[in-house]
Amino acid sequence: MSPVIEVRGLTKRFGDRTVVDRFDLQVARGQIMGFLGPNGSGKTTVIRMLCGLLVPDGGEGSCLGHDIRTGSWAIKQRVGYMTQRFSLYEDLTIRENLDFVARLHGLPERQAKVAEALKRLGLAGRKEQLAGTLSGGWKQRLALAACVLHAPDLLLLDEPTAGVDPKARREFWDEIHALAAGGMTVLVSTHYMDEAERCHRIAYLAYGKLLATGTVEEVVAGSGLSTWHVTGPERRITRLVEELARRPGVAMVAPFGATLHVSGPDAAALDAAVAPFREEADLAWSRGTPTLEDAFIHLMTRADDDRRGNGA
Amino acid sequence: MTRPRFAWHRLVAVVVKEFIQMRRDRLTFAMIVGIPIIQLLLFGYAINSDPRNLPTAVLSQDNSAFSRAIVTALQSSSYFRVTVLAQDAEELDAMLARGEVQFAVEIPTGFGRNLMRGDRPALLVMADATDPAATGNAVGALERVVDGAMAPLLDGPLAAFARGAPAVDLRIQRRYNPEGITQYNIVPGLMGTILTMTMIIMTALAMTRERERGTMENLLAMPVRPTEVMFGKLAPFILVGAIQVAVILGAATTLFGVPMVGEPGVLAVGLLVFIVANLAVGFLFSTIARNQLQAMQMSFFFFLPSILMSGFMFPFRGMPDWAQAIGEALPLTHFLRVVRGVMLKGNSLAEVWPDIWPMMVFLLGATVLAIARYRQTLD
Numbered sequence: 001m002s003p004v005i006e007v008r009g010l011t012k013r014f015g016d017r018t019v020v021d022r023f024d025l026q027v028a029r030g031q032i033m034g035f036l037g038p039n040g041s042g043k044t045t046v047i048r049m050l051c052g053l054l055v056p057d058g059g060e061g062s063c064l065g066h067d068i069r070t071g072s073w074a075i076k077q078r079v080g081y082m083t084q085r086f087s088l089y090e091d092l093t094i095r096e097n098l099d100f101v102a103r104l105h106g107l108p109e110r111q112a113k114v115a116e117a118l119k120r121l122g123l124a125g126r127k128e129q130l131a132g133t134l135s136g137g138w139k140q141r142l143a144l145a146a147c148v149l150h151a152p153d154l155l156l157l158d159e160p161t162a163g164v165d166p167k168a169r170r171e172f173w174d175e176i177h178a179l180a181a182g183g184m185t186v187l188v189s190t191h192y193m194d195e196a197e198r199c200h201r202i203a204y205l206a207y208g209k210l211l212a213t214g215t216v217e218e219v220v221a222g223s224g225l226s227t228w229h230v231t232g233p234e235r236r237i238t239r240l241v242e243e244l245a246r247r248p249g250v251a252m253v254a255p256f257g258a259t260l261h262v263s264g265p266d267a268a269a270l271d272a273a274v275a276p277f278r279e280e281a282d283l284a285w286s287r288g289t290p291t292l293e294d295a296f297i298h299l300m301t302r303a304d305d306d307r308r309g310n311g312a
Numbered sequence: 313m314t315r316p317r318f319a320w321h322r323l324v325a326v327v328v329k330e331f332i333q334m335r336r337d338r339l340t341f342a343m344i345v346g347i348p349i350i351q352l353l354l355f356g357y358a359i360n361s362d363p364r365n366l367p368t369a370v371l372s373q374d375n376s377a378f379s380r381a382i383v384t385a386l387q388s389s390s391y392f393r394v395t396v397l398a399q400d401a402e403e404l405d406a407m408l409a410r411g412e413v414q415f416a417v418e419i420p421t422g423f424g425r426n427l428m429r430g431d432r433p434a435l436l437v438m439a440d441a442t443d444p445a446a447t448g449n450a451v452g453a454l455e456r457v458v459d460g461a462m463a464p465l466l467d468g469p470l471a472a473f474a475r476g477a478p479a480v481d482l483r484i485q486r487r488y489n490p491e492g493i494t495q496y497n498i499v500p501g502l503m504g505t506i507l508t509m510t511m512i513i514m515t516a517l518a519m520t521r522e523r524e525r526g527t528m529e530n531l532l533a534m535p536v537r538p539t540e541v542m543f544g545k546l547a548p549f550i551l552v553g554a555i556q557v558a559v560i561l562g563a564a565t566t567l568f569g570v571p572m573v574g575e576p577g578v579l580a581v582g583l584l585v586f587i588v589a590n591l592a593v594g595f596l597f598s599t600i601a602r603n604q605l606q607a608m609q610m611s612f613f614f615f616l617p618s619i620l621m622s623g624f625m626f627p628f629r630g631m632p633d634w635a636q637a638i639g640e641a642l643p644l645t646h647f648l649r650v651v652r653g654v655m656l657k658g659n660s661l662a663e664v665w666p667d668i669w670p671m672m673v674f675l676l677g678a679t680v681l682a683i684a685r686y687r688q689t690l691d
Contacts, residue, residue, distance in 0.1 A: 052689065053529065053532055054690055055689055077535050081533040083529045086526070087527050087529050088530060104534050
């Protein structure tokens with residue numbers, strides 16, 4: 001079966017700034033693809049190109065079997081796009097917003113569908129409330145309800161859980177998994193590592209370039225990072241951060257509470273770097289596995305170095 | 313609690329920020345320079361509250377030295393410009409009704425012969441008085457013009473006429489508004505002006521509001537065509553326009569006693585075209601403006617010449633040709649002729665058609681431009 005999203009060499013420039021640079025991506029049906037990368041890395045731009053809101057300057061690709069350049073009308077029919085910023089009408093009620101979307105899509109049995117969506121949302125009792133008066137978590141649920149109303153084949157979610165509390169985020173992801181189980185394909189951008197870990201596959205983007213793609217384990221393994229964890233007295237740990245960061249072979253030193261994660265791309269070099277400190281009596285060392293976050297920060301730092309190296 | 317003291321550095325901080333923002337907003341800057349220039353040009357060169365060279369049709373059924381002298385005198389006076397020599401009385405009436413001429417002069421058969429006999433023949437001058445301001449001064453000058461034309465001919469045996477009562481019985485008909493009531497002209501005109509203002513501003517905000525509130529992205533991501541958005545946004549305002557029309561028409565007839573001589577149906581046709589034309593302009597602005605302030609500024613930019621050059625505030629024929637040409641391009645100019653024509657003159661659809669189709673052309677142009685400007689992407 002052909003992939004739901006398949007793009008090759010996708011490029012987008014704003015003025016002389018290349019925002020997305022020869023980007024390749026494949027997403028299979030029913031998959032939840034996590035889309036990660038620092039702010040301004042081009043995630044939103046890629047999503048907008050996929051659903052026809054931006055015209056790519058280079059590259060080609062298809063979305064749901066339609067060419068992204070010429071088939072945007074057909075793509076729009078079968079895609080649900082949830083924008084980063086709440087973009088429903090704040091001066092319409094919850095029901096009126098859903099009703100508007102349902103009418104635009106020309107859904108049969110519109111009122112029943114809207115009522116069902118309201119019920120599933122748990123908003124049936126507040127359906128006459130203005131959308132603008134909802135809290136962040138409810139706005140996000142409403143936006144999701146609006147973009148799945150027409151039962152799309154592909155969901156594009158742009159940082160859907162930014163600024164939403166952990167419980168609401170958990171529920172949101174349960175919903176995403178339920179939708180994917182029903183055959184919907186999901187591309188979701190996020191900054192949260194725990195969310196990335198709930199995706200089937202992830203793609204990591206920095207400076208418009210795809211740096212890594214695969215399952216979480218594959219991406220972590222692919223980063224080639226090895227890690228030590230060290231615990232000790234608070235004051236010693238605080239000083240240790242600086243001391244370790246200066247050593248060759250150490251790429252990252254990050255405190256997690258009382259534990260320090262020390263990582264480097266070359267296992268031997270890292271071992272040599274930490275060796276002098278391993279003798280210290282009040283420090284406890286253990287080999288750790290790098291987290292996804294370690295992998296990402298490492299990928300990004302390396303991308304930074306590459307750019308400087310290229311004189312960019 | 314102590315009240316913080318006024319500090320210059322904070323004032324300067326705000327002033328500097330405001331200047332930076334002002335410089336970024338080019339349209340506001342253009343307004344600051346543009347509005348005074350436009351006003352100066354319009355008031356200085358275009359607007360004339362004492363209109364001259366008013367188009368005049370003459371029907372001369374007499375071929376005598378006297379009738380020729382009258383036509384020559386009209387021609388050489390600064391108020392009248394003889395544009396048409398009519399063949400019969402019906403043609404005169406029709407031209408007045410269509411507003412092609414401001415004055416129609418009828419010189420009856422045997423004018424010269426009767427004058428020589430001392431019979432004081434009638435000289436009929438019909439003025440289109442729908443706009444009293446446009447005809448007032450010309451009518452006032454008429455007697456002087458006619459006397460001046462006659463004077464050189466009244467010598468020898470006719471010299472007696474020159475001393476006594478006027479040799480010609482000058483009859484002036486103020487058509488459509490015999491009492492010269494200003495409200496008859498202003499109130500129907502106000503309908504067009506108010507519609508222009510409200511319709512354009514309301515729709516000008518239509519797309520910019522979507523953009524400013526961030527709802528544009530969602531709208532564009534859904535399957536909807538530009539024409540569907542455009543006419544969907546315009547349709548409710550046709551109703552708003554209809555309500556305004558009802559209010560103004562009600563007030564016009566009850567408070568100001570403005571007559572409704574013609575068919576309301578004819579007026580309704582003109583109104584519909586005019587309202588939609590204005591809505592389309594507003595929508596066009598909203599596809600160009602980046603924010604609501606700019607949309608308001610563009611509306612004002614359009615409204616200013618509309619009100620000054622359409623013949624609403626100042627007589628249309630009082631403006632020089634270039635200003636009239638600009639005026640002809642504005643829908644309000646044509647609508648004013650339609651509304652005055654129907655309400656005061658009782659014009660039929662055929663008679664107002666010359667002013668309906670230009671509004672249709674305008675509507676079509678604005679729609680095509682707006683759809684071309686409408687961005688279906690965020691590029």
